[in-house]
Amino acid sequence: MDFRTLRAFVEVVRQGGFSQAAKTVFATQSTVSKAVKQLEDEIGAPLLDRIGHRSLLTPVGEVVYRRGVKLLADRDDLLAELDEMRGLKRGVLKLGLPPVGSATLFAPLFAVYRRRYPGIEVRLTEHGSDQLEESLRAGEIDFAGILLPAAPEFEWQEVGSEPLVALLPAAHPLGTRRSLTMGDLRETPLILFDSGFTLNRIILHAARRAGFEPDVVARSSQIDFMVQLVAAGLGVAFLPRLIAEQRSSPAVRQVPLDEPGTDWVMAMVWRRGAFLSEAAKAWLALVREVHGRAS
Template structure:
């Protein structure tokens, strides 16, 4: 049983206790020291994690994995590269270049975030149309048909073709159209280089095909560009990504810079 103490006595006890605490402050046990150090580390790691996530959301750092085809990329995407780099200097762009068919494979495997593909785009991908251009025929200036303003595809059945390598999606567009009008072309040569294809056409080896935009930007004195009809063929470039997959902030920022197809 505690006896009653006058207020003055309690004050003297409290003063002695407070004085004792000042002289001997509380100390952590060895186990408490370990927990305390670990807690500080976890808090620091949490701060680092939040800062890193905020940097990614703010596009201050990160990586964009981009796959583009050799045909048309310089005209369509070089200005976007410059704008993207100016706005997001901390984002690294890892670029791979293949024909559309190979790009479909690496996109499907998740090795890249976005791929430049020719429409029609497989149903497993979402996409944004970037550009559509009529496909024109390139003919040596010395050939009589080079003076025409337009040519039907059937008029070209006797001429050898200069096509791109088999992985390029432009080839099936041309070959399927030939089958529709009733012939299978003789392929004189294949190449993966636009400039080399144009030189082969100028040398008279055969005729070539390009989207009009690219043909106009690569004019050659020995080559004429002629419109194509019956059927008229169109080149549709799209940027695609895996349907339902996570689209990074960097990839979304790239898409936001792409103007709708015209």
């Protein structure tokens, strides 16, 4: 059903005739008459009972008019909402962020975005990189903050890179070293993040390259809790340098990890070739503005 013919019919009823309807829709009376006839032919029944110069609604015409008014109103609302979304007055941005590093890397971006586009609703999801990748593939989120390397199906923009540091109990004999390798920690139990965190794989691969299978004594998604476990002497944990510096404690020594392939490289990732809403495009533009062009 053509909205143009429906609009002509509704205006004929509203204005009480073809002549006034023609003025309302900025068309000739003949054009309006043809539009109504086209609608009647499509429906297969007369909509107006023409008595002299008067036109009365038929029973079918009453139904079409009632429904038509609602359809046209919904169409107008839809177009208005799309205009607002194009103007970034409304919309939704769905972000998936990791527990590690979000406060440092993404909170400032989020604050700028909210100031620029206060009408955009931002829906945040927090998980490890593995689960965020699955949510991204399923189209449940527009962007994910994950550690590189990213799968070929994704495009990405790097937003931060930090070397890892080992967090050791203050009394640990290696706590005074200037740097450590994974081989140096062969006899020290590890405290890792929960499963699904890419940082775990980085650490475990480094240990296996050094020729040993580490003793993992605890897993957690809470950085502060992991630091406390280190302070209690349970084992060694690993954090990006910038984040570790924010959790300094007299009971914990921070020693740089001198191990190839263990840098923590965070990126904002999205599906290659995916449709991006205006709200999503604005977020990507901000990320590029702050961190450079896409990789």
